[in-house]
Amino acid sequence: MSETGKQRGAAIDLSAVSKAYGSFRALDDISLHIEAGEFMTLLGPSGSGKTTTLNVIAGFTEVSAGSLQVGGRSVVGMPAHKRNIGVVFQHYALFPHMTVGRNVAYPLSLRGVAKTEREARVKRALDMVRMADFAHRYPSELSGGQQQRVALARAIVFDPPLLLMDEPLGALDKKLREWLQLEIKRIHRELGTTFVYVTHDQEEALVLSDRIAVFNRGKIEQVGTGRDLYDAPETLFVGRFIGDSTVLRGQSRGDGSSTALDIAGETVTAPLKHAGRGQPVMLLRPEKLAIRRPGLGRNDGDNRLSGTISEAIYLGSGSKYEIRLRDGSTAIVRSPLTDESFTIGEAVELCFRGEDAKLVADDSAADTTLT
Amino acid sequence: MSASATPSQRDASPPSRRSWGALALALPALVLLVVVIGYPLATIVLRSFAEPQWGLQNYGWFFSTPINLIVLQRTFAISAWVTVVCVICAYPFAYAMTAVGPKLGLLLTLCVLIPFWVSGVVRTLSWVILLQDSGVINSMLRSVGLDGVRLIRTQTGVVIGMAQVLLPFMVLPLYSVMKGIDLRLVQAARSLGAGPIRAFFTVYLPLSLPGIYAGAIIVFILALGFYITPALLGGPRSTMLSTLVQNQVLSLLQWGRGGAMGVVLLVATFVLLALAGPLMRQKHKQGTR
Numbered sequence: 001m002s003e004t005g006k007q008r009g010a011a012i013d014l015s016a017v018s019k020a021y022g023s024f025r026a027l028d029d030i031s032l033h034i035e036a037g038e039f040m041t042l043l044g045p046s047g048s049g050k051t052t053t054l055n056v057i058a059g060f061t062e063v064s065a066g067s068l069q070v071g072g073r074s075v076v077g078m079p080a081h082k083r084n085i086g087v088v089f090q091h092y093a094l095f096p097h098m099t100v101g102r103n104v105a106y107p108l109s110l111r112g113v114a115k116t117e118r119e120a121r122v123k124r125a126l127d128m129v130r131m132a133d134f135a136h137r138y139p140s141e142l143s144g145g146q147q148q149r150v151a152l153a154r155a156i157v158f159d160p161p162l163l164l165m166d167e168p169l170g171a172l173d174k175k176l177r178e179w180l181q182l183e184i185k186r187i188h189r190e191l192g193t194t195f196v197y198v199t200h201d202q203e204e205a206l207v208l209s210d211r212i213a214v215f216n217r218g219k220i221e222q223v224g225t226g227r228d229l230y231d232a233p234e235t236l237f238v239g240r241f242i243g244d245s246t247v248l249r250g251q252s253r254g255d256g257s258s259t260a261l262d263i264a265g266e267t268v269t270a271p272l273k274h275a276g277r278g279q280p281v282m283l284l285r286p287e288k289l290a291i292r293r294p295g296l297g298r299n300d301g302d303n304r305l306s307g308t309i310s311e312a313i314y315l316g317s318g319s320k321y322e323i324r325l326r327d328g329s330t331a332i333v334r335s336p337l338t339d340e341s342f343t344i345g346e347a348v349e350l351c352f353r354g355e356d357a358k359l360v361a362d363d364s365a366a367d368t369t370l371t
Numbered sequence: 372m373s374a375s376a377t378p379s380q381r382d383a384s385p386p387s388r389r390s391w392g393a394l395a396l397a398l399p400a401l402v403l404l405v406v407v408i409g410y411p412l413a414t415i416v417l418r419s420f421a422e423p424q425w426g427l428q429n430y431g432w433f434f435s436t437p438i439n440l441i442v443l444q445r446t447f448a449i450s451a452w453v454t455v456v457c458v459i460c461a462y463p464f465a466y467a468m469t470a471v472g473p474k475l476g477l478l479l480t481l482c483v484l485i486p487f488w489v490s491g492v493v494r495t496l497s498w499v500i501l502l503q504d505s506g507v508i509n510s511m512l513r514s515v516g517l518d519g520v521r522l523i524r525t526q527t528g529v530v531i532g533m534a535q536v537l538l539p540f541m542v543l544p545l546y547s548v549m550k551g552i553d554l555r556l557v558q559a560a561r562s563l564g565a566g567p568i569r570a571f572f573t574v575y576l577p578l579s580l581p582g583i584y585a586g587a588i589i590v591f592i593l594a595l596g597f598y599i600t601p602a603l604l605g606g607p608r609s610t611m612l613s614t615l616v617q618n619q620v621l622s623l624l625q626w627g628r629g630g631a632m633g634v635v636l637l638v639a640t641f642v643l644l645a646l647a648g649p650l651m652r653q654k655h656k657q658g659t660r
Contacts, residue, residue, distance in 0.1 A: 058562055059561075059562075060558060060561075060562075079561070079566075080558075080561040080562055081561045081562070081563075081564050081565055081566050081567075081569075081570075084564065085562065086562070086563075087559065087562035087563075089555065089559060091553075091555060093553075093555050093556055093558070093559035095556060095559075095560075095574055096556075096578070097577045097578060106560070106563055106565075106573070107563040107564050110563065110564040110565050110569060111564060154563065155562075155563075158563070158564065
């Protein structure tokens with residue numbers, strides 16, 4: 001099924017797309033290619049343009065500039081009902097005056113599908129989301145998770161080559177959300193349809209996606225697999241939005257093959273050249289950092305910074321520490337359970353290997369938009 | 372209305388109050404309704420059987436006099452027409468009230484409410500000025516070279532005048548239902564392949580039906596008992612039942628016959644409501660979250 005399914009998905013090409021509301025640029029020159037059959041997540045904080053992008057693809061919002069192709073065909077100016085794209089909304093949007101069965105049959109009735117085939121396809125779609133027993137209920141008689149599964153069935157029953165999902169799990173509790181994430185992943189695998197998924201939850205994005213496009217202030221910061229974004233963030237914003245990061249700022253010195261930062265009297269170096277514009281900052285993932293008691297086991301070549309433990313959190317599988325550095329910034333460290341433990345207020349040294357650091361351009365706006 | 376409450380609001384229904392305490396709040400209005408409406412009503416029913424002698428003679432008279440039956444039928448027909456005209460005029464108007472911005476919305480609301488502040492007699496007399504043979508409408512028609520039309524003392528004139536008076540009773544329930552309709556449902560319908568017209572007829576219209584039903588029942592029932600407008604705008608061939616009742620009671624002092632007419636109208640109305648009831652309940656159930 002997945003082999004034939006793969007061909008059913010449509011590729012999407014957004015090229016230099018902009019959307020302005022008055023002087024506000026909701027989308028600022030966005031270009032994005034989505035492969036046929038791919039699971040692409042648009043990730044970003046609220047107001048970053050991810051939902052606007054989805055609405056542009058769905059046809060709810062017209063672009064101010066740029067081109068948009070779905071399945072190789074330009075859809076600019078085409079009304080939403082002619083695009084043949086499935087949409088799942090955060091608010092479910094089930095028709096309250098129709099039963100579950102009639103809700104799911106709705107797009108088929110519009111397309112003039114004959115009754116017997118319609119019933120078979122409704123049943124198949126409801127089977128796929130495990131809601132076949134609820135066909136005669138009204139949406140008001142279902143829980144949120146059940147309603148969203150019906151909405152999903154309704155959006156896939158007419159075999160659209162592209163399915164758009166706008167924070168579909170946003171209104172559900174954590175347990176249900178995690179279960180439905182796996183369900184959505186399974187359905188994507190079975191259908192082979194291209195999925196475009198909007199969320200502000202980076203964990204959800206990592207669980208679901210083939211690739212993730214990170215949005216910030218109407219622009220795309222970076223597109224890549226979850227691993228790309230975690231291991232090699234290209235901007236400070238991406239580094240901070242995906243996973244935990246420690247950001248080291250300081251007076252920078254570069255000598256062509258390495259970059260050094262002076263941080264409140266201490267120096268750290270990374271064997272990297274800063275290529276971007278502006279001041280470089282170092283990004284470090286929590287598991288790349290280690291904590292030591294001062295004066296113990298000095299290992300030359302390691303970078304070290306002194307600080308004090310400001311927070312110690314026991315996670316079961318390990319511990320998470322926050323360390324206040326001399327310049328007042330905070331470092332986040334995750335250490336395995338076997339390591340010795342530290343207490344709040346203890347003076348420690350923070351160690352890391354220079355090649356584990358990522359250099360990105362400083363961008364003060366990346367901090368403010370995160371809140 | 373409830374039709375579009377978001378799922379998160381579903382569980383927010385208040386805890387049920389003790390019913391006797393709630394009943395106490397209804398007491399003043401209840402007294403008014405029972406005493407002021409109930410007592411005269413009971414008297415009318417009683418007198419329709421008791422005057423001039425005990426028996427069914429008033430009802431026998433009513434159903435054996437052709438003019439009464441013609442007028443009864445006409446009363447229902449005119450009321451039905453008024454209801455239809457009100458739905459047609461009020462529906463787009465109420466929709467516009469939900470679609471325009473808050474300032475324009477307030478202006479439209481005022482347009483609905485202003486007629487309430489003007490006496491019905493004044494409004495009906497203004498219709499006389501507009502509709503009469505040498506009135507504004509006919510002068511305009513003639514000035515563009517068309518033949519005049521007869522509006523005053525016709526059924527058409529009565530329907531126009533009554534619809535104008537009753538329009539707010541259709542607009543307001545429609546508006547209150549429409550402003551609760553989640554327009555995102557229409558957007559969802561569009562994404563599923565419905566053009567604007569299909570989306571309207573399959574999603575928006577069904578969700579607005581409770582408003583149409585509520586408004587139609589209010590307008591229809593009020594129209595059945597209309598007196599001033601048909602009396603001033605109508606002619607002998609557009610007499611409605613209330614005029615006949617007035618004639619019997621005030622001119623001929625036949626309280627029994629007048630009472631019987633009132634009872635017939637009341638029973639007919641109840642029968643109609645009973646027929647419409649199941650339809651409305653069904654729609655309500657579906658629309659309730």
